[in-house]
Amino acid sequence: MMLRWVYCGVGYSLLKIVIYxxxxxxxxxxxxxxHFSHIYENSxxxxxxxxxxxxxxxxxxxxxxKKSLKDHNIKIDPKSHYKLISEYRxxxxxxxxxLATQEQKSYIGFxxxxxxxDKKEIYMxxxxxxxxxxxxxxxxxxxxxxIDEMKFKV
Numbered sequence: 001m002m003l004r005w006v007y008c009g010v011g012y013s014l015l016k017i018v019i020y021x022x023x024x025x026x027x028x029x030x031x032x033x034x035h036f037s038h039i040y041e042n043s044x045x046x047x048x049x050x051x052x053x054x055x056x057x058x059x060x061x062x063x064x065x066k067k068s069l070k071d072h073n074i075k076i077d078p079k080s081h082y083k084l085i086s087e088y089r090x091x092x093x094x095x096x097x098x099l100a101t102q103e104q105k106s107y108i109g110f111x112x113x114x115x116x117x118d119k120k121e122i123y124m125x126x127x128x129x130x131x132x133x134x135x136x137x138x139x140x141x142x143x144x145x146x147i148d149e150m151k152f153k154v
Contacts, residue, residue, distance in 0.1 A: 035125055035126065035127040035141070035142065035145055036125070036126050036127070037123070037124065037125035037126075037145060037146075037149055038123070038124050038125075039122070039123055039149060039150065040120075040121050040122050040123060040124070041117070041120065041121075041122035041123070044117060044122050044150065045150050045151045046150075046151045046152075046153065047150075047152060047153070048152070048153045048154075049074060049082060049147070049150075049152040049153070049154050050073075050074065050075060050154065051074065051075040051076065051077035051080040051082070052069075052074060052075075052076065052077065052080045052082035052083060052084050052115075053076070053077065053078055053079075053080045053082065053083040053084070054066075054069075054076055054083070054084050054085075054086075055083060055084070055085045055086070056086055057085065057086060057087050057088070058086070058087070058088040060088055060090075060135070061086055061088045061111060061135060061139055062086070064135060064136045064139040064140070065084070065086055065113075065139055065143070067136075067140075068139055068140045068143045069084075069143065071140070072143060072144075072147060072154055073154055074154055081117055081118050082115060082116065082117050083115070083116040083117075083119075084113060084114070084115050084116075085113070085114045085116070086111070086112065086113050086114075086139075087111070087112045087113075087114075088109065088110075088111050088112075088135070089109050089110050090108060090109040090132065091107075091108055091109055107128040107129065107130055108129065108130060108131070108132070109128070109129055109132070110126055110127060110128045110129065111126065111127055111129065111135060111138050111139055111142060112124065112125070112126035113125055113126070113139075113142050113143070113146065115146060115150075122150075123146055123149070123150055125142045125145050125146055125149075126142070127141070127142060
């Protein structure tokens, strides 16, 4: 009985419209996760994070990271047990950009932070970006996410 209703004129057109709308919404919105993170050492969640050593692989984001750490009251100390390494890649709007997607959401680069304690990787977080002007906000956001997910007491 249901099949007959679906295949008659109005019902079929309405079903087709609903399916097209649903698929359009799913394909256009895609996966909008702003970051990817991984906790390697759960036992350190809730620890105090008052200082850390930093290793910047790029001068472009070093000033943003220093500012973000200062805003979170985390001191930079070369003798700290914690070490934060940052990486920044800018690919630009090229057809061989490894971050470009088929949905025309052309990401042009990414920022990654990795936190170590006593030479052991404990946390990683990264985010892609579409515009170079977003980098400062992304860096600050990654530090926020790290503090939140690791439940650090600062």
